[in-house]
Amino acid sequence: MKTKNILSVLAVSALVFTGCVDLDTIPEGNIVTSDQKDEILESDPSKAEASVNAIYTQFSLFATVITETERHNDIGYPALMLFMDTNGADFLSDDNGYNWMGNSLTFDDRIFTSYESRINWGVLYNQIYAANTVISFLGEDSENPDYQNYVAQAHAARAFDYWVLAQLYQFNYTNHKSDPCVPIITEKNALTVTDEGCPRATVEQVYAQMMEDINKAISVLEDSPLKRRDKRYISVDVAYGIRARINLSMGNWAAAAEDADKAISLSSSSPYTIEQMKRPAFNSADDNSWMWGIKIAETDEVVTTGICNFPSHMGSFNYGYCWYSGGRQINKMLFESIPATDVRKGWWLDENTQSPNLNEDDMEVINTYYGPYTQVKYAPYKGELWTSTNASDIPLMRIEEMYLIKAEGQAMSGNVAGAKTTLESFIQEYRDPEFTCKATSPQDMQEEIYHQRRIELWGEGMSWFDIMRLNKGVDRRGAGYPNASSIFNIQPGDPILLWRLPEKEIQANKALSNNDNNKATPIPSPVPDFGE
Template identity: 60%
Template sequence: MNRKYIIALFFPALLSFIGCEDNLDTKPDGDIVTSEQKEEVVANDPKKAEASVNAVFAQFSQYMPNYDAFGDVERHNDFGYPSIMLFTDANGYDVISDDNGYNWTGNSLEFSDRVYTSYESQMVWNDMYAIIRATNNVIGAISSDTEDATSKFYLAQGLATRAFSYWVLAQLYQFNYVGNETEPCVPIITPENIDIAAIDGVRRSTVKEVYDLINSDLNTAIGLLEDAESEGVTRADKRYISLAVAYGLRARVNLTMQKWSEAAQDAQSAIDHSEATPASIDDVSKPAFWSADESNWMWGIIIAETDRVVTSGIVNWISHMGSLNYGYAWYSKGKQINKILYESINSSDIRKGWWLDENSTSANLTDEAQAVIDKYSFAPYTQVKFAPYKEEVATSTNANDIPLMRIEEMYLILAEAQAMSGGDGATTLENFIKEYRDPDYVCEASSPEEIQKEVFRHRRIELWGEGLNWFDVMRLKTGVDRRGAGYPNATMVFNIAPDDPILLWRIPEAEIQANPGLTDGDNNPATPLPTPVEE
């Protein structure tokens, strides 16, 4: 499928630091360093451990990290984890876009990204395992019984981020945890098996085995962060994982595993330990969500103006997502919300203005911002949720930070988990929405299942475009029903059953060929593309 390349307004001025190799695993002469020696290196030169941790988070946003793997092919949707956010949102039924020459998510709209030779298939696999590799460098370099508070903090970063990475992979390559515990998931790579894996390969672990590792990593990370923070070691900025974020990650995992009481407890712990506060109605009465400095962000990808994804002008997340900044969205016609979902939002809910109305206007926009919308003829229901960098309308500096976790999500997890464990989730949900989004809101749901459905509706609205919806689609078994959603291409209107294997990603052919522990028979099944249906 051909894609048009738009030309940036400026030439790249600076190649940014992409990542770094761990330098704690070998001596200069190549001998392997023992755990004790590594711990001594960390104690004597903490900068080396810090560099390894920074390398983990550098993996989250990179400029065309798969260029070499693709055989020197440029893909303008190749920029690390935010690429996966775009793919999975396009797979669903809430982030709608026109499949045209400037839209780089066309393969995900039609599910041809599931072909195991597709660029997207390789990006998802390579990007997630690149993060895992970086986390293993950190984990393998610090003794698990360290008494040093700074080392505990660094080790927790590696463990918690590895858990996040496997949680993402688990929901892309297999169906939900409950009922699929013994089904094949993804290969587990750790410092303990990496040498054997390099020679003999590694098989797909079961869903249970992957979640056992996820929970072990998060449990350990939480203990380490409790110790580190009690001794005054805290994160420098929101790219790092705090104790509150670690609780938030475990809340997500427990929600996925349907461990409702545990999910509620962790969501409450995340709220209690976090310095973040929900954005007020005034805060979100205009385009926002562009900076990790915003009070409601718990964790995010921090982007600098000098990063290569920024100096490229267009090879970045907000180029594809943003309606109010220069980038692909100006020419691809942008991203729209599901029409049915939009119509379900109360007129008194400030979030209604996060998207254009049926007349392509929004009360949340200034005259200057509305002029940009008019100039590029954006369709009704196009997003204006995400502000341009520094709130400068029509800017060509696409240096927006990217949210990975906001405190609002924790309140929604709390409400759902309380309801499903016999608590008063309806009151939690109603109080939250009334105070922070819609003063006229009344939660009319009463049964646990009705409350869960209502929370899901609010998750779809609140977290729209933030790369989280697909995980709800999989865990709640909603399937992908696009009928009536407003898709501009009839060929993209599907009604996919929740157990259809097309929902699962396939392990890339390149990995099957390179990994002696895998064969074609070990992969998820090849499945015909979904058949369009009538609106």
């Protein structure tokens, strides 16, 4: 589409589609007819597959949103994972000159001119644009089963993107259905957006769009004969997992549990075992636990940069910014709440910088750069210590999350006994054989499951969604933050928790004005830590 939008951020999208972008136009810019599209596909069927590949390419591109300068955190969706986790209270780091997430530590990222603001918006709407291109080009009525599969994947990817957007730009669905969320751009209105603009839709409207998309995806993928090549692609179990997340965010508890259970039953994945968790891991989509992930190749630009990638910022054993930023630590109180019998306690260094998961060679790296509570959850690429080839895959969905969603959905729909069985069975078999759940009410069960999610999904870009859907605050007191300037006690519902639409979007979108944006809010004031 020559009029690709959302408006200010998609100008560079065409650079990554090479041969598959603007599939609905001919060189003169006129719209291709259905017959012409069929001719294109008949003469070059690879264009159809290339179009869906472009969706997943968007997840890990370097320097495609901020084009006027090089930002080493402009690394695709993993940047959002880091921003969101850093905004919370469980993902600590030192606010020093090597930490590219410093603005997210202090909430300076909420300024609507910030690079982080533009990266959030640009990454997600570029992915939406890629999905729109697939749907528009291949069409909803194709009789080719492969093309039907590609369109279904595009619908699922678009649902995922709007699910993320909804939780960045507005509070939870339950209490804010009629509040403004984000503009909805689909293949149906993309051609009119440049001239007319597109206003913010309500939270309810955005969730309706994502639910429509994911329902379409599931209806096709359930019967599709096409098997995915690898885990970068969305399969039917992943689609059910996405819908389980959406239903969880909407408070559709029974539906969330049902979808999570369906994802488990359809998936070939199984949780990491206790033995597998006694060593650093989480670096390969080939791991059986992973349902969906970002596949990274050694030749990808995010890798060849050396330092502009997720492992560089996140890792502990590989070369990158992590060596100089001091790495990422867990909330000290959260760490102390993990029983010694839980294998996950070894995912972080203890107060003496020790972990039972590490050998002598591992400790040589750790002792060189890191202090207590630093993560050793993520292994380096191919397990090679000191490596500067940061080509690790990045998790987007693991089967363990589905067990936690199922348990929460059961509890909150009134089946506390079933939820307790689901949770205890999962934790006892795969994490802590001595675990017992003491919760007796739906709300207590939900809190216990939230606690388990904070541990299990730590560092995987999931914590912010729980903060928003459960109406939590961000209390960093007692967590062990190294900078007094990062210690906040932000109350639930504080407007600083919402991102603002980027200034460039407000300027470019004719249907938006400054009055349509989320409230401009001063960054939070630091508070005394416990014991001060």
